[in-house]
Each structure stands twice: as structure tokens, then as C-alpha cells.
Amino acid sequence: MIEPKSSFPVFIVKDLGAAKSFYTENLGFDVVFAGDWYIHLVSSTGxxxxxxxxxxxTQPPVFQKPHSGEGVIFSLEVEDADAAFAAAKxxxxxxxxxxxxxxWGQRHFCIQDPNGVYLDIVQSFEPTEEYQSDYVSK
Structure with missing residues (x-):
């Protein structure tokens, strides 16, 4: 079995500078690697x-094309969706x-970054009774 110890998405985008500015200035990420062709960002919460x-x-053909903006949602959980929404506005x-x-237990809104990546800004809360049985407890 493969047992991951962490995870991160990598988006293939046309404008690294726009990504860097957007995520550092609006979402509090820090740059931990900045090359000519790749940047890696980390938030204070990891x-x-x-x-x-x-x-x-250096990349295989499957990693050659830029992200089209469709079919992927990058979700970021926050403590207070209302405050995050006010900041976004x-x-x-x-x-x-x-x-x-x-x-189903989310208060959320979506934004789109300059490269077309959709971000779902999510605050979790107790789901209604209808959805409580859908959650698996361990």
C-alpha cells in the first residue's frame, strides 16, 4: 500500500508571476522555491x-499543457468564511x-485566480440531519 505523508496540487499555468502575486498577497502563502519554470508555495498552516x-x-507529455480552469477545484478551509468573503470583496x-x-456542512464561496484556477473557500459546520449519515466516522 502507498501511504502518503502529505499532498499538494501542482497547476500548470501560463503566468508564474501572477500566481505568485495572487497567492502571496491575497492568501498568505510564502514562496519556498522559485525557479524559472516552477514555484512552490506554503501557507503558515502548512x-x-x-x-x-x-x-x-524535463516533464512527460501529460504535464505539458496549461490548466484549462475546468474540472478542478482547489479547496482551502478557513475558520471564518464570512470574514474571508469580506476580505475577497x-x-x-x-x-x-x-x-x-x-x-452538507459547508459555508463557502468561490474565487478564480489569474490563471483560471477555481478556489473554493470553505468553512465546515455540522451538516443537517439529512446529510449526517453520509459522513463516515472512524
Whole structure:
């Protein structure tokens, strides 16, 4: 069995500078690696994300094309979705889903970064009775 010790997404994007600015200035990430073709960011709580330029000769063909913006959601859990939403609005971030509460136990909103990556900013809470049985407890 493969037993991961941590995880991070890597998005293949056209503009590393825009990614660096967006995540450091708006989401509090710090740069821990910055090459010409790849940057790696880490938050103060240990959340990691990488960004790589397309068409890198060292990468296999499956890692060559830039992210299209569809089919992936990068979720970031926060303590207070209302405060995060107010911060996103005050910074004029591109909000793609207004703040709302979901019966399955999330208060969230979505933003889109300059490279088209969708971020779901999530605060968890107790789900309604209808959804409580869907959760698996260990």
C-alpha cells in the first residue's frame, strides 16, 4: 500500500508571476522555491501548492499543457468564511460563487485566480440531519 505523508496540487499555468502575486498577497502563502519554470508555495498552516510553466522539456507529455480552469477545484478551509468573503470583496478578487451555506456542512464561496484556477473557500459546520449519515466516522 502507498501511504502518503502529505499532498499538494501542482497547476500548470501560463503566468508564474501572477500566481505568485495572487497567492502571496491575497492568501498568505510564502514562496519556498522559485525557479524559472516552477514555484512552490506554503501557507503558515502548512498548505502547499505548486505552479509550473507549460511545455517544460524535463516533464512527460501529460504535464505539458496549461490548466484549462475546468474540472478542478482547489479547496482551502478557513475558520471564518464570512470574514474571508469580506476580505475577497475588499481586494476585488474574482468571485465566481457568492457566499452561501450548504446543508452538507459547508459555508463557502468561490474565487478564480489569474490563471483560471477555481478556489473554493470553505468553512465546515455540522451538516443537517439529512446529510449526517453520509459522513463516515472512524
Amino acid at each position: 498548505v502547499q501548492v505548486g505552479f509550473m510553466l507549460p511545455e517544460q522539456p 475588499s481586494k476585488s478578487l474574482k468571485i465566481t460563487l457568492e457566499l452561501r451555506s450548504e446543508d
